[in-house]
Structure formats: C-alpha cells, structure tokens
Amino acid sequence: MLTEAQAWTLLDGVPDPEVPAVSVVELGIIRELHCADDTVTVVVTPTYSGCPATEVIGLAIRDTLLEAGAGRVELQTRLDPAWTSDWIGEAAREKLRAYGIVPPSGKAAVGGAQPIHFVKKTLTCPRCGSNDTERLSEFGSTACKATYRCKHCLEPFEYFKPI
Amino acid sequence: MTQTTTQTVSAPAEHIEYVMRLGDNALILGQRLSEWCGHAPVIEEDLALANMALDLVGQARLLLTHAGKLEGKGRDEDQLAFLRVERDYRNITMMEVPNEDFGRTTVRNVLYSAFQILLWQRLATSSDTELAAIAAKSLKEARYHFNHSAEWVIRLGDGTEVSHAKTQAALDYLWPYTAELFAANPTDEAVSAAGIGPAWGELEADWEAMLLPVFAQATLVVPARTPFKTFGKFGRHSEHMGHLLATMQYMQRTYPGAQW
Ligand SMILES: [Zn+2]
Secondary structure (H helix, E strand, O other): OOOHHHHHHHHOOOEOOOOOOOEOOOOOOEEEEEEEOOEEEEEEOOOOOOOOHHHHHHHHHHHHHHHOOOOEEEEEEOOOOOOOHHHOOHHHHHHHHHHOEEOOOOOOOOOOOOOOOOOOOOOOOOOOOOOOEEEEEOOOOOOOEEEEEEOOOOOEEEEEOOO | OOOOOOOOOOOOHHHHHHHHHHHHHHHHHHHHHHOOOOOOOOHHHHHHHHHHHHHHHHHHHHHHHHHHHHHOOOOOHHHHHHOOOHHHOOOOHHHOOOOOOHHHHHHHHHHHHHHHHHHHHHHOOOOOHHHHHHHHHHHHHHHHHHHHHHHHHHHHHOOOHHHHHHHHHHHHHHHHHHHHHHOOOHHHHHHHHOOOOOOHHHHHHHHHHHHHHHHHHOOOOOOOOOOOOOEHHHOEOOOHHHHHHHHHOHHHHHOOOOOO
16 A cells, blocks of 8 residues: 555656656646545646646556555546646746746736737747747647747747746 | 546526536637648647647536536536537537638637636636636636737738738628627526526626727727627527538547547
C-alpha cells in the first residue's frame, strides 16, 4: 500500500504530455490525493475544457500509481474552483522558461474587462533575453499557449497563457 | 477520465432545456470552427480557430454530460451529441450557418463570445452548482475568444476595401440571426424564476454595449433590426443543419457505440 507522501512523489514524476518540462503536480491540476486501504483517490482539475491532454494525464496517473503498487486508482474530476495558471509554482515557472516557454504572468484569476485593442504585452525572449519581441497569435500549438517571436534572435517562442 | 455519476431524479424540463441549449450552441459552433482546421488563411489562425473549436467542444462535453444527468435517462455526452435527430438539437440557428469565409467566421465568433462572457458571468452564481462551475471555467475561455475575434473584426473592417466589404457583408448576414438570442420564451422565464440563470433577453443591452464600440472602430455599420426570426432554440433549424449533422454524426451512425 502506498502512503500519500509516496503517491505525491510518484505523481511529481508524471510529466504533462504537452509541456513535459513540468509535472502534473507542478502544473497544479492535482487538487487532492487520498490513500485508503489499497485505493488511491486522485482529484484532478482540468486546465482547459477541451484540453486533449486531460485524458492522457488520467491514464498516466493511473498507470504510474498501479505500477508502484496501488491496488486501485480512482480519478475524480473537479471543476470548481476552475484551474488557473496562478497555481503553477515558482520552481515550475523557471523550468518552463528554461524549456523555452515564457511562464504565465501572475494573478490571472483577476478577471474583469480586458483591453481588446492590439494588446502589446512585452515579453522577454526565453532564449536570448531580449525584450524586442512581438505576439504572433493569442493561440499556439496547444490550448494553453500563445505564439510569440523574438525580433533580436529571430526565434519563435511560446507563452504560457495566464488564465 | 471518469466522473462519479449518480442517477438523479429528472430535473424540470426547462432546466434541462436551458443546459442542453448551451451545450448544443457550443457543440455546433465547435463543429463549424473545426472545419477550418487546415484551411485558415494563415497558420496562426488555423491554430487559433482549432483551439477555439477545442474549447467549445470541451464546454459542450461538460454541458451535455450535465444535461444528461439532469434528464436522468442515462444518456451520456456521446449519445446526446451524436445520436439525436435534428429536431432535438437546441442551438440557435446562427451557430449552424456555414462559415462562408474568414470574415463571417470571425464576426460570428465576436457576436457569440460577447454573449458568452455575459452569460457565463451570470451563470457563475447559478443555483445549479455544476452549471456554475462550468460557467466559471468557460468564462476564462470566452474572454480569449472575444479578445481575439474583436481584434480581427477591427483589423478586417478597418482594413482594405475587400476585407471591409466582406466583413460588412458578414455582419449584415449574421445580425438578423442574433435576434434569436434575446427573444423571450417560456424556458427562459421558468429558469430565471427558479434562480438557475438569466433570461437571455436580460443580456441584450450589455451585449450591444460590448459590441458597438468594436464595430464602430472597425468602421462597420450595424444593420437595423428586421422582423426576421429564427427558431433553432426550439428545434426548428435551417437547411444547413442536416448537412452539418450528417458530417458530425457519421462515425457514430456508421459504427454505433464506437469508443476511442
Ligand atoms: Zn531572442
């Protein structure tokens, strides 16, 4: 039988399939974890409604825990409160940057009106450190990222959207 | 990922209808947007439209799953999405009209995402806690869709002669369909009285206030209201719906019960 501490450590080794630089724990989507008898119950909050990684993550969590000796794994989905990129920890933000993805700016959860006119948000290029960058698209290769390019080193890079 | 399901006693018909309508709006618009995959004018927009489609289909999954639970007849998201007949779909007609071109697609997105923002804001405090949770999540996505589409509407409307003409034509075409969003009906009245959500008509003034500055900046002229009416909400769809369903339901109709 696994202890809760062991189970947390195991899940911290499960990478996000679309952003493998961080684990599902670092991403903040594992909200709760309980071990009782031989059953591990994991409560997951999905990042985006339509994120195709959600099901892959579920499978990876199940496989990892079963392989480590859990008798049964029960996955529960929790929508409330909605996931926010503010749940990504400091260490994970640095890992994202090192991986070439600019981490989300904080306090995304503060909603309200947002300016709609060609938002010029200055990001620092994760490769060369230049601030001479521009947004190409509010959307990127996955639901959670936007696409930018650096006008100094001429490389494209991604920005983890604050949401 | 499985969610623990408990079979509940059927909720009031209006409550089910209201949630189904939201689920179907998301599903059908998601289906239309996904048609752009591989066809958008530039790769960034290809990704954007596919991502927005994905958000909408994800919202549809949550909403239809919830509607199925409220209904209590054991129908899951797939049965509701793929095995109903045309008359049982509750999306407004605007969701099903063809994409036509990037202009019409973009204008439809701005019209509907503005509405979604207002609706999800209100539903975030719904007495239906599951619906409130879906609303809080979807609101964040709708804001992205609105910002993105509004920027494009301005860029296209205030762009070249051709882009302006196409975008104005798109607004002229779609505007009459938006009347259906706000038309009073017994479902809205019952749901509003029960504290589940607003009658959609309550949102019209705020919706216009969100959009008129965008259209003004885009140098587009908002058409006058006409007596034109559509009734997709009540299952009376346009000639386009059958074609859309034939494509969308193909797999489940051909291989009933197929699983990923
Ligand atoms: Zn650079």
